[in-house]
Amino acid sequence: MTVQELIGRLGLELKNNGCVEAAINGCYASDMLSDVLANGKEGNIWITRQTHPNVVAVAAIKGLSGIIVTGGRQIEAETLEKAASECIPVMSTPLQTYDMVGMVYNLLLKNEER
Amino acid sequence: MASSGKFGRIRPLTVMAQGDKKEGLDGKTGGQDIYFPLNGGDFSDAGAGSKSLRSELAALGVPAQVIRRAAICAFEAEINVIIHAVAGSLHYLIEGETLTITVTDMGPGIADIGLAMKEGYTTAPDWAREFGWGSGMGLPNIKKNADALVIDSVPGEGTTLEITINLASPSNARQE
Ligand SMILES: Nc1ncnc2c1ncn2[C@@H]1O[C@H](COP(=O)(O)OP(=O)(O)O)[C@@H](O)[C@H]1O
Ligand SMILES: [Mg+2]
Numbered sequence: 001m002t003v004q005e006l007i008g009r010l011g012l013e014l015k016n017n018g019c020v021e022a023a024i025n026g027c028y029a030s031d032m033l034s035d036v037l038a039n040g041k042e043g044n045i046w047i048t049r050q051t052h053p054n055v056v057a058v059a060a061i062k063g064l065s066g067i068i069v070t071g072g073r074q075i076e077a078e079t080l081e082k083a084a085s086e087c088i089p090v091m092s093t094p095l096q097t098y099d100m101v102g103m104v105y106n107l108l109l110k111n112e113e114r
Numbered sequence: 115m116a117s118s119g120k121f122g123r124i125r126p127l128t129v130m131a132q133g134d135k136k137e138g139l140d141g142k143t144g145g146q147d148i149y150f151p152l153n154g155g156d157f158s159d160a161g162a163g164s165k166s167l168r169s170e171l172a173a174l175g176v177p178a179q180v181i182r183r184a185a186i187c188a189f190e191a192e193i194n195v196i197i198h199a200v201a202g203s204l205h206y207l208i209e210g211e212t213l214t215i216t217v218t219d220m221g222p223g224i225a226d227i228g229l230a231m232k233e234g235y236t237t238a239p240d241w242a243r244e245f246g247w248g249s250g251m252g253l254p255n256i257k258k259n260a261d262a263l264v265i266d267s268v269p270g271e272g273t274t275l276e277i278t279i280n281l282a283s284p285s286n287a288r289q290e
Contacts, residue, residue, distance in 0.1 A: 033193075034251035037186050038258075050246045054193075057161035061168070061185040063178070 001111045003066045003089050006045065010093070010103055012068060016080040018089025022065040027108065029101045033058050040064055047100050051075045056082040064088070068104075070097045149205045152195040152219070157245070160196055163204035164188035167215070170208065176281050183259040184213055187277045190252040191217035197242045198222070199273065211282040216274065223269040231257065 004020040006012065014020065025043035030036050031050055040046060042063035048055065051073050059067055067083065069075055072094040083090045093100050148170075150163035164185045171181045188204060195202040195217060202219025224230045231253050238248025257263050262278040 031246050032249040032251070033246040034190065034249045034255055037190065038251055038255050042182075048246075052157070052245055054157060054160055054245060054247075057164065057189055061164065061182060061189060063182070 001108065003045070003091075006066075006104070006107065007091060009107055010100075012091040012093050015069075015075055015090045015092055016084040018066060018083060019087040020066075020089050022089070024065045024108070027101070027104050028064075029097060036064075037062065045104065047097055047104065049073060049097060051079055053079045053082050055079060056086055056088060059083070059088050060086040066091060068093060068100060070095060070100050148207075149203055150192075152192055152199075152202045152204060152217075154196060154198075154200045155241075157196060160192055161189055163192055163206070167206055167213075171213070171281070174208070174281070180279065180281055184215070184279045184281075186259045187256045187263075187279070188215050188217075190255050191215065191275050191277065193247055194252055195219045197238055197247055202272070208281070211280060213279040213281050215277040215279070217277075218274040219272050221270060221272045223271055223273055224265070224267040225269045227265050227267060 001024050002020065003018070003022050003024060006024060007014055007020065023043060024045045026041060027047060028036060028040040028044045029047040031048050033050070033054060036046060036058050040062045043065050045066050045068060046059060046064050047068045047070060049070055051069055053076065055067055056079060066089040068091045070093055072092060075090060075092065080090055095103070148166060150159065150166070152159055167188050168181055168185050171184060188206065192204055199219035200221055202217065204215065204217045206213060206215045229235055232250070233254045234250040236248045236250035242248045256275070256277060260277045261280045264276040265273065266276070267273040
């Protein structure tokens with residue numbers, strides 16, 4: 001599944017010019033940045049409530065496929081610009097983390113079963 | 115603040131413009147030393163050093179997983195200066211197949227390095243936690259991803275991390 005497909009299936013709002021053709025191979029959900037640096041995997045989509053520019057460095061270093069910000073939180077313009085320059089799509093959902101994780105989990109599972 | 119810690123003199127803070135390059139520093143030759151200043155409490159320069167390092171290593175054709183390990187070390191060390199210290203700098207030196215990342219700051223220093231290395235130990239203030247830092251995993255992340263880590267710290271004076279990465283051996287990767 002690509003980021004573009006995920007956006008369509010879950011009704012996410014794409015907030016910047018990221019690379020939406022990137023393939024998603026799994027998901028990591030965490031609000032602690034060192035935890036993502038330690039345990040996130042290349043190609044994972046990252047679900048978080050963090051919105052400041054440090055998330056871009058984390059996603060870029062780990063080669064994550066994108067960032068989904070939950071709870072409809074306002075995302076700093078600098079974060080969106082930096083992410084676009086690193087080709088990382090940043091998406092927004094009004095859902096809280098628990099619900100978003102559940103939806104992504106089910107979608108990726110179904111996708112595997114096909 | 116030249117002072118003698120466990121490993122001798124703590125490098126004095128060198129004030130240079132971001133990204134300044136200096137050839138053959140510290141008596142070494144052939145390498146390129148690149149400096150990035152860091153200020154306590156100020157995230158605006160966070161990641162500048164690790165980002166520059168990523169692109170330099172990519173240009174040299176270093177394998178992606180080695181670049182990732184080096185960038186994790188550099189970024190966690192940068193963040194530690196910003197969160198825990200007054201001011202400092204990151205510089206890195208690529209000499210042949212060896213990368214040395216040196217991150218040095220002007221204090222407060224670490225009283226018990228063994229305790230600081232424990233996963234989950236943190237003295238991070240609330241403002242850092244709000245930004246998602248302060249899980250007490252930074253130094254353990256550096257240790258896990260470096261081929262060698264030397265921490266030299268004098269309470270009241272400052273801390274220097276010297277991180278070594280062997281650029282030629284992806285098989286040394288501590289993380290898949
Ligand atoms: N440059 C530094 N100067 C002073 N203290 C530091 C420095 N780096 C780390 N420490 C101390 O070591 C602890 C653990 O660091 P770390 O593992 O990176 O976790 P965290 O930064 O999340 O607290 C910090 O909470 C702090 O007490
Ligand atoms: Mg830290």
